[in-house]
Amino acid sequence: MSALHTLPRLHVSVGETLVAHADLPMTPEQARYLGTVLRRAEGDEVRLFNERDGEWLARIAGVRKDKGCFTVVEQLRAPAPEPGCVLVFALLKRDSTDLVIRMGTELGVSRFVPVITERTVSGRVKSERLESIATEAAEQCERLSVPVVEAPVRLTDFLGAWPADFRLFVAVERQIAQGEGPVAFAGARVGDGVLIGPEGGFSAGELDVLRARPFVTPVTLGNRVLRAETAVTAALALFDSQLRNA
Template sequence: MNGLSRLPRLYVDPTLVPTAQKGAPCLLTPEQARYLGTVLRKKVGEQVRVFHAGMGEWLASIAEIRKDRGGLVLERPLRAPQPCPPLPLAFALLKRDATDLVLRMGTELGVSEFLPLVTERTNTHRINPERLHAIAVEAAEQCERLDIPTIAQVQTLPALLGNWPHQTSLFAAIERLDKRENTLHLPTRQVQEGDGLLIGPEGGLSDNECQTLLKRPFVVPVSLGSLVLRADTAVVAGLALLGNGLRSAPVSSQ
């Protein structure tokens, strides 16, 4: 993309782009108009990049820019639609800054759906969906992905396990896995698209929760090493582990 990579990159709501074709209008939100006009001091005629999952990424030029409103005109496509493969992340809610970090890093590492959980050792039970969505959008704009991950409602661990699709695996990071009984003969599985990752809270999952997980046939326990990781660090380590498995998995023939 050469010099185009330096252009501002904005996620646009599909409802604000009637059709993805040359010359089509694209409305800006008031926040985007203020960002382009006031923060970046962009003028009419200057170019930006816009994207959403359905249209891919397009080069656009500013047709109108005012203090709290503006519009673009689509010029040409840069990348065809290419959503990330399904990769759900179930994670116990953390303190605000740590949860924000999980959303940001998870978006950059290809999470398709965030599944916030309440576990026995969870200290918070609420989220601000709009705020977390804004963090995911900002991270997607920065990391060049074309889609925005979804954020589910907060649920309990038993609810997650009860609703988990049994045709896919849930890789659960369990501390001190090698010291637990009945884990030596658990099957290992190759990571496939649609498999998910489960990360517990600060302090780890309780023994009761670990035993419940180990009894589920679709749960695959994984170790993230001998050191005790922060929960947000464990998210990065686990996603890197699953991502490497997805990239190294053989492509099935159609």
């Protein structure tokens, strides 16, 4: 058997059940990746996973062009909770949005909600592309779940639908926090959200709307001006630290 950490690791839809001796079809993308890119063949081992069934060792029963099949062998990891936050972020340019999805997945985000603000630079995304990036990041970083990527929504509509019993930590301009916002996301819990605004920050009207929401908790990420992608990374690392140390 090859060292497990060197084996290809692929996400399997919860529509397919991972259980010993089961035969599972490959998706066309998986078949092309294993057969054409990695040059794997019948009998080679892989790891398959999903949130419901955990992670399993499997063998390639056959692969050709865009078709193939796995035979499941044994369980390697049992399913386990993977607590994280809801990341709400103003849509950025394509490469930056891709980076947010990738880094957010690696840092434990459970759900992504792209929002459209007054200063959003792009309001169009390909949801399938972002879902694919999240899946690839989950495969790479060893998590069992793939975060949900929701369709873009206007900020005001999002705020109207946010559950009032969960906090929404908002990284805001320093003049709003004025030293009163917790730097380290004190009291963060599973299900809370983190909101990162667009390049240039929120408009004055949006800040007024945020102030009026009782579930909004302003936070500061320090005294440096951060790019939106950097702010996402900093906020998620701080949130995750609070969650783990609670």
